[in-house]
Structures are given as C-alpha cells and as structure tokens.
Amino acid sequence: MEKARISAFQLFILIVLFELGSAMIVPLAIEAKQGAWLAILIGAAGGCGIFLIYYALFRYYPDESPVHFVRHIIGSVPGKIVAFLYILYFLYLSARVVRDFGEMLITIAYVETPLFVLNLLMVLLAVYTIRKGIEVLARTGELLFIVLAFLFLSAFLLIAAGGTLDYGNLKPVMGEGLAPIVKTAFTQTIYFPFGEIFAFMMIMPYVTDPKKVKRTGLLAITASGFVLASIMAANTGVLGVELVNRSLFPLLATIQSIELADFLERLDVYFMLAAIIGGFVKITLFLYVSVAAAADLFKVKKPSQLAYPLGVVVLLLSIMIAGSLPEHIQEGIKLVPLYLHLPFQVILPALVLLVAFVRHKGRGKEGEAK
Amino acid sequence: MKRKWILFSTMMISMAFLSGCWSKKELSELALISAVGIDRDEDGNYMKAIQIINPGNVSSGLQGGGGGQAPGVTVITAEGKSIVDVHINASAEISRQLYHPHANLIVIGEDLAREQPLNTLLDSFDRNAEFRNTAQLVIAKKSPAADLIKVLSPVEKLPSEKIYKTLDVTEKMRGENITVSLQDFIKTSASPGIEPVLSSFTLEGDVKEGKKQENIQQSQPETIVKADGLAIFKEDKLVDFYSGNMARGVVWILDRVKQTDVLLDWKKNKDAITYSVIRQSTSVSADTSKDLPEITVNVKAEGMIRETEAPVKLDDPNVIHELEKTAEKEIKEQLERTVKQTQNKKTDIFGFGQTVYRKDADKWKKLRNNWNDDYFPNLKVKVNVDAFIRRTGLRTAPNLSEIKEKYE
Numbered sequence: 030m031e032k033a034r035i036s037a038f039q040l041f042i043l044i045v046l047f048e049l050g051s052a053m054i055v056p057l058a059i060e061a062k063q064g065a066w067l068a069i070l071i072g073a074a075g076g077c078g079i080f081l082i083y084y085a086l087f088r089y090y091p092d093e094s095p096v097h098f099v100r101h102i103i104g105s106v107p108g109k110i111v112a113f114l115y116i117l118y119f120l121y122l123s124a125r126v127v128r129d130f131g132e133m134l135i136t137i138a139y140v141e142t143p144l145f146v147l148n149l150l151m152v153l154l155a156v157y158t159i160r161k162g163i164e165v166l167a168r169t170g171e172l173l174f175i176v177l178a179f180l181f182l183s184a185f186l187l188i189a190a191g192g193t194l195d196y197g198n199l200k201p202v203m204g205e206g207l208a209p210i211v212k213t214a215f216t217q218t219i220y221f222p223f224g225e226i227f228a229f230m231m232i233m234p235y236v237t238d239p240k241k242v243k244r245t246g247l248l249a250i251t252a253s254g255f256v257l258a259s260i261m262a263a264n265t266g267v268l269g270v271e272l273v274n275r276s277l278f279p280l281l282a283t284i285q286s287i288e289l290a291d292f293l294e295r296l297d298v299y300f301m302l303a304a305i306i307g308g309f310v311k312i313t314l315f316l317y318v319s320v321a322a323a324a325d326l327f328k329v330k331k332p333s334q335l336a337y338p339l340g341v342v343v344l345l346l347s348i349m350i351a352g353s354l355p356e357h358i359q360e361g362i363k364l365v366p367l368y369l370h371l372p373f374q375v376i377l378p379a380l381v382l383l384v385a386f387v388r389h390k391g392r393g394k395e396g397e398a399k
Numbered sequence: 400m401k402r403k404w405i406l407f408s409t410m411m412i413s414m415a416f417l418s419g420c421w422s423k424k425e426l427s428e429l430a431l432i433s434a435v436g437i438d439r440d441e442d443g444n445y446m447k448a449i450q451i452i453n454p455g456n457v458s459s460g461l462q463g464g465g466g467g468q469a470p471g472v473t474v475i476t477a478e479g480k481s482i483v484d485v486h487i488n489a490s491a492e493i494s495r496q497l498y499h500p501h502a503n504l505i506v507i508g509e510d511l512a513r514e515q516p517l518n519t520l521l522d523s524f525d526r527n528a529e530f531r532n533t534a535q536l537v538i539a540k541k542s543p544a545a546d547l548i549k550v551l552s553p554v555e556k557l558p559s560e561k562i563y564k565t566l567d568v569t570e571k572m573r574g575e576n577i578t579v580s581l582q583d584f585i586k587t588s589a590s591p592g593i594e595p596v597l598s599s600f601t602l603e604g605d606v607k608e609g610k611k612q613e614n615i616q617q618s619q620p621e622t623i624v625k626a627d628g629l630a631i632f633k634e635d636k637l638v639d640f641y642s643g644n645m646a647r648g649v650v651w652i653l654d655r656v657k658q659t660d661v662l663l664d665w666k667k668n669k670d671a672i673t674y675s676v677i678r679q680s681t682s683v684s685a686d687t688s689k690d691l692p693e694i695t696v697n698v699k700a701e702g703m704i705r706e707t708e709a710p711v712k713l714d715d716p717n718v719i720h721e722l723e724k725t726a727e728k729e730i731k732e733q734l735e736r737t738v739k740q741t742q743n744k745k746t747d748i749f750g751f752g753q754t755v756y757r758k759d760a761d762k763w764k765k766l767r768n769n770w771n772d773d774y775f776p777n778l779k780v781k782v783n784v785d786a787f788i789r790r791t792g793l794r795t796a797p798n799l800s801e802i803k804e805k806y807e
Contacts, residue, residue, distance in 0.1 A: 137528045141422040197757060204760035271589035272582070286582060288533055295500070295531070 031162055031321070031332055035232070037241035039167035042174045043314065044226060044249035045256075049177070050311030051129050052222035053260050054304050056279050061213040062270050064202050066258040071214035073254025076223025080246050082378050083230055089385050091239045095230045096325040102385045109326065111377065116322050118373050119228060120339065123315035124346035125361065127151055130308040131347065132354050137281060138301070148347050155313040156340035159320055160333040163235060166313055173306045180303050181256065184284060185263065187293065193286045194266045217362070220370035222257070223250055227374050231318045277354075280304075316343055430495035433472060434559035436544030437482070437520060438508035444478045447485040448545035449497065450559055451475065457556045470612055471556035474549050482523040499529040504559040505536050505581060506544040506600070509630075509637065516635035518588055525585055532582040535563055538630040540599040540640055547600055550609035550624050562624060566598055569626045574659035575646040576626050591767060592752020594632050596649060599640055601627040633746035633771065641737075648737025651730075652696055652749045654681040660705070661733075663725045671709035674726050674788065676702040683751065687759040691777060692766075694751045696738075698730060698784045704791040707799075714795040719788050726786040734782045742776040751778060 035043075061068035090098035095115075100108030131148040139147065158166050188194055203210065226246070233242050264279040267286050273279040281300045288294045320339050324332035351357035436448040450472050457471040475492045479485035489497060505524065507517065524530045539547040552561035570576050576598040579587075587595040602624055608614055609622030628642030629649055641649060650656050656679055662670040679700040686693040704713060704722070712718050741748060752770045756763040766774050 139422070140528075197753075200757035201760040204756075204763075268582075269586045269590055272586050275589075282532060282582070285532055294533065 033162055033164045033235050034237050035164060035167040035235050037236055037238055037245045039171060040229070040232065040236050040242070041245045041249045041252075042170045043167060043232065043310065044229060044246065045253045046170055046174060046177065046307060046310040047228070047314050048222045048226070048250065048253035049256060050222065050307040051126050052257055053307060054129075054133060054278050054280055054300075056264070056273050056276060057222075057257060057261055058213045058218050059261075059270070059274050060217070061210040063199050063204060063265060064210040065213075065265060065273075066199075066262040067202065068210045068213040069218050069258040069261055070254055071211065072218025072223055073250055073258075075214060075219035076226065076250045076254070077247050079219065079224050079375060079378075080226055080250060081243075082375075082382055083227060083233075084243050084246065086378065086382050086385065087230065087233050087239075087242065089389065092234055094234060094321070094325050096322050099381060102381055102388065111381075112322060112326050115373065116319050116326065118369060119315050119319040119322070120343055120346065121350070121369070122225070122228075123155075123312055123319060124343045124350055125357075125365070126308060126312045126315060127343060127347035128350060128357055130304070130312070132357065133278060133304060136277065136354070137297070145344075145348060148344055151308070151312060152316075152340050152344045152347075154309065155316050155343075156336045158313050159317045159336040159340075162333070163232065163317060166310075166317065170310060173310065177303055177306050180299055184287075184296075184299055184303075185259070187287045187289060187296070188263055188267065188283065191287045191289045191293075193288075194263065195269075196266060198266050198269045199262060217366055220366045220374055221361075223254070224370055224374035226250065227378065228314055228318045231321050232314075277358075278304075312343075316340065424496065424498070428495055429498040430493050431498050432502045433557050434504035434506065434548045434562075435502060436506040436508070436539065436546075436548045437511060438543045438545055439511045439514070440478065444480060445482060445485050446476060446478050446543075446545065447482065447489065448474050448476045448548055449486075449489055450548045450557075451493065451497075452501070452557065470551055472551075472558060474545070476545060482520060486523075499527065500531060502559075503531060503534045504548075504563055505534055506539050506547050506562075507536070508539050508544040509541060509599075511544075512538055512630065512637035514636070517632070517637075518585065518635050521581060521585060524581055530581075533580045535566060536579055536581050536584050536597055537562065537566065538597050538599040538637065540601045540627055540630070542602040542606070546602055546606040546609075547624055549606060550602065550622050551612065551615050552624065553615045553620055558624070562600060565624075565626055570598075570655070571657045572659075573647075574650050574656040575628055575643065577629070577650055577653070577655045588632070588635055590750075590753060592747060592754070592756045592763065592770060593750035594634075594746045594748045594771070596632065596653075596748050597630045599627050599630045600624055631741075631744065631746060631748055633744070638746060639744055644733050645737050645740065648734050649741070649748055651679075651681060651698065651734060652683065652737070656681075661726055661729055663722065663729055665707075665709040665711055665722075665725070668709035671707065672704060672711065672722065673706035674702055674722070674786075675705040676700045677789075678702075683749070683754050685751070685754045685758050687755060687762045691774060691779070692751075692755045692759075692762065694754065694778055694780045696734065696780065696782045698734070698782070698786075700726070700730065700784065700786045701789060702787070703789055707797040710797065710799045712796050713791045719791075723786050723788050726788070727784040730786060731782050731784045734784075735780070738780045738782070742778065742780075745771050745776050747771055747775045751775065751780070 058065040058068040096112045099111055127148050130151060131144045134147050135142060135144060158169065236242050260280060264273050264283050267283045268279060272282065276282050281297065284296050284300045287296055316339065320335045321332055323335050323339065329335055351360060431452045432449055433452050434450040438446045440446050453469065453471055453473055456469045475489055477485050477489035477492065479488045486497065507520065525532065548558055550558060552558050555561040555564065566576055566578050570578055579597050584595050584597065587593055602622065604622030606622065614620045614622055628640055628646035630637050631639045631641055647656065647659060656676065659676050661674045661676060663672040663674050665671040679698060681696065681698045684695050747770060752775065755766065
C-alpha cells in the first residue's frame, strides 16, 4: 500500500463518479421496462446492503489492505489464492470498461479509427494517473465532479425546458407486476453498477477519518442510485421504452433530442464529456485496485512499477474479450453478473465475513476467560 | 526549471499539430446534404434524390450580385437495392463526400409508403450516428418524393428549409399538420396502442418548370410546394390522407393544435362567424371498468371572435354565451366525425389504445392482439368540449345594415 490519504469527501466523489461511470451510458435495467428507474433504486438499496458487508470486514481491519487481512482470516495459502483471483477479476472488469468506451467512441464519432488506438489512449491515461497515485486521482475527481455536476444540471434543465419529455411514456410503471422489476434489480442492477463498489475495499484504508466511511459510502450509493434512476426515467420519458431498448447509448439519443430556441441542438458533446469523465474514473480505479493488490500480494516495493505491465494486460484483454460489440454486451448482461459478480461481490465476501466473525467472537470469549 | 518550461512549451506547440488528423474532413471536400427524397422505380429499386447545398449560391445577398444567379441547391439522384446502396452509388455523381449531419428533411413518396413498411426504409437513418434523429419526415402526396425536393422556392433559398419552415408555421397557425421527426415516427410506430401520422406535401404545377431558376424569378411561381393535411398509417403502411377539418380533428385529439379557426353558423347564415382558438388543451381518458373500454375526449378551447359576416350583437354577454355553445357544438361534431371515420379505417392514430395501456395494463393484454381491427372500431368515444370566447377584437357589433336599423 502506498502512503496516501484521501478525505471522506473525496471518497464520496470517487464512488459517485465510479458508479455513474459506464452505467449512465447504457440502457440500465431496461428489462424492467417502464419500471427501470424503480429497479435501479431497488438495486441501490441492495447495493447499500452489500456495502455493509464490506464495511463490516473493513471494521475488523481498518488499516490493512484486504490482500493482507484475507490471509489472517482464511489462512495464508487460501488467502493468497483468493487475492489472486480478485486481481484477475478487477483486471477483467477494467478491460470491460475500456472496451465499452472504445466501442462507444467508434460507434458514435470515430468510425474509421481502429479500436486499438482508442483503447491505447485511454489505458495510457489511466496508467499515467495511477503512477501519480490515489491522491492525484482523488483530486482530479474533485475537478471532474464539478464539471459532471454542471453537465447534469444543465442537461436536465434543457430536457425539461425543451418539451421533449412525456411523462406518459413512464406509464404503466408496473404493467407486468412487481416481479420483472425485482428480478432485474436482483440479477443486474445490484451487481452492476452498485456492487462494483467492492473495488473500494482497497481504497477505504486511505481515508483519513475511518468513522466517516460508512456514512459516506451509503450516501454515495444512494446519490448515484438517484442520479442513475433519473437518467433512465428521462431516457424513457423522452424516447419511450421501445427505443431505449433498441439503443446502445440511450442517453446520447436523449441529449440529441434537445432542440431549444433554434440553436441549442446537437448537444452530443454533453454526452461525450460526461461519458469520458465517468469512463476515465472507472477504468483508472479498477486498474489502480488491481495494481495495488498485485503489489501487495507479490511484495513489489513500488506499486507504480506495475502500472505499465498491467496496463498492457488490460489493453490486450480489452481487445481479446469479445469478437464483436454484440458479443461483448451479451457477455456483460448474461454471464458476468451471474458467474463473476455474484460470487466475487456477494458470496466470497460474505463467507470471509462469516469466518472473520466466528474467529473474532471466539477470540473475544478467550479474552473474557482470561 | 528552465528545462521544464521548454519541455512544457514544446508539448503545447506540438498539440496544435497532432490533433484532428485522423479521418479529417475539410469543408471544401464535403457535399452538405439538406434533404433526401426516397421513391421506388418499376423494377423495385430504390431511387433516392439527394438535395445538396451549393454553398456559394446561398451566401447572404448583402454583397449584391453573386448569389441568386444559380439555384441554392443541386439535386442528384441514384438507384440501388438498399438505402445505403443508393447512397454509395450516388457518390459516382458528385465530386465531394456526401455529408449527412445537416440534413433536416426526409421525404417519402406516396407509392412507396403505401407498399412498404416505412420503418424498413428508416432503419439506415436511425442506425447512422451521423444523421440527425430530429430531421423531419414528410410524405409526398400524389407525386414522387424526388419532385418535391427539386422545386425551387421563393423567399427561402433552400427548398428543404422551405418545407421545414412551412410545416412549422402552418402547424402553429392552422393546426392541420404536425411536425413529426424521424425519432418521433419510429417511437410512435413502436409504441403499443397508437399508429403514427405524418404531414403530407403536394406539388402544384409542373415539376419541369419548378426546377428552373425562372420559377422563382416571377411574382407568382408556376410551381409551388404546399402542406396538405395528414398521411394516416396503419401497421407501418400509408393507408389514407386526411385534409381540412378531418386532419385538424386528428391534430386536435392528439393535443397538438396551437391556434386555429373554427367557422360558426349564426341563425341562417352559414360559416358566418370566425372563432379563433388562441389556446386549447385536450386530454383523453379511458374508463376500463367494462369489457370494452370507453374513451372520453375533453377539449378546453379559449379564443376570440375575429370576423363576422352576420348581424350579431357582440356586446351582449348572452350572445357571447350562445356563440360559445355554438362553437362547442361545432367542434364536438367535427371531432366526432373524425373519430367515426377513423374507426371505419380501423387504425388507432389517436392513441386510445395507449391510453388504455397506460391506465390498465392487464386489460390491454387482453385487447392488444386485434386492437386496430376488432376493438378500436367499436369503441364508445365521448367528446366533451368547453369553448370560451374571451374577447372580440377592437369593435363590438359589426358594421352591418341589419344591426344599424335595429339600433335606430
């Protein structure tokens, strides 16, 4: 672990940017149709629940990296294996986000540019930031957060003023009953994007005031839940469920629908700025977490030395993981939540917490006996 | 420190040279498309007419001369098996790369719209990130789409602009047309319980004359393009055209009327009083308690008297009240006629099904399969109109002899 300190407020900003990251550009929870926003809110509530598991673990070892304390809890060798698996998991997620954003840029703007070039630029930027450390990323986040907040507020204002919003499109909210909404929340939104906050297990020990971590985390998840829900509600209100369902990037279409006063139109740049900010933070954080964890696990003295090699891994992985965009997206919807997110975000942490709980309880009793 | 500054300034300078070289497009290498028209020939190939802006000829006339000698646009046509195929074939005719982002009008020929589901034609536009999804979609009534965009127009230098703006103005003034963008159309045709409508334009005169610059060098152009009511769709295909009060009835029930005129009968004088609606709001609600839903259309209109041809004492509140009743009856009859005739056409352009779906999704599940053919035509539709006359212009009673005699 590097010797760095970030404030609780910076943690809040990083979590919000991270959660919005790629979730705001995709048709999140559209399987729940008009109830997508509701599914997102339920997902956020679930995300808060998962966060409490992570927080409980953090409370046992507030100063240690998870790579270390997992070895205390389940033993040295199994702990190392688990930590290694998590490094692979984060590298894969980082590569997925790189691919998401490379594909987005090609689809909407740089049709003739090869994917490799776009991904390379993004990974280079992430690697550079990581070499500068988490403090720099946190401060960059503060700046970007202001930009993003301005973008969101003005975009919502423009959408509301432009008259393209039709609340009727949001009805009926529960046309098929509550079941599809709850199902979407539990098979998708809890894990993506909210459960991905697991990456912050590596960041939490840096926070100057550990007491504030719980409140900050819950607040950040709730806030990003509300922002994502209102984005999906705006998408549905402007485009209608059918069009959102067919769109790769519904937020882009929503922004493009704004036509105000004969000159405020084609505001694609709004979408690009917001997407790139979110994407940058998410890619960098995932890569940072894998670099920091790998440095801890393999006892590399200077974690920043690992930034380039792992950056290359992410770059190549981002090209290799899928042959086409539909393949990439289907993997993300069908395979990743069930086979990766569920075990890595919920089952493993819950098991580790259980073991930690039993051990500490036992130790507590011993203490009393003495 | 000095080295740092040198490095920094080198980096800043090199940025100017490094940016924007990949797939760059110079303005002088682009042909800006302003409108496209799509038809089909006898062999079943698509024919696309592409209206391209001649930048030199549309520059402002302030400098005098220059602009105005040649038309502001050039139209090229090409054929192909698919819409994109046509587009690529068209590059054989033009020295520059065709550039979409400025296109704000798509015209579809009547014949093509009757034969082929419209969404199959629009897919390439919808899919293309370069194309504006806010471009307007219109139907060329009784003529090929290509002719419509070839005709040069007075006042506006770009024919596409002329159609675009005409639509906008007549929607606001007359309420017999509505602006429907590419995205609106796709959205509506995909939504359950509603069928889309589009505005239609017709050509008056001969297209051969209309293409020439001489057409607009006279005070009354031989050939003009004008807005002409609505094109009605059923299951993605054009089935009929509405014009006049029928078209306005549709626009009215869709709550898209901004201003319009209603002609009222007074005593024995037919269409004697012109009631101008300044603002209105219409809401549609559904009662889903019975087997077949019942629809209620509530209209609230507010306006003024703008013209009278009959002796009527407009300073008398009782007369105004009576006129309000007449207006309510007239609007109600018009809307009911529109609904009745549309029910005979078996296509739910009013979105009554959508209202049912939004109110009661379970009910809609039972009805949706044969909505247009079995349920929509048999719906009981009630129209309630509340009309208000707020003022009568600068004068009270008209200057007509019958009234004068009475005063004396």
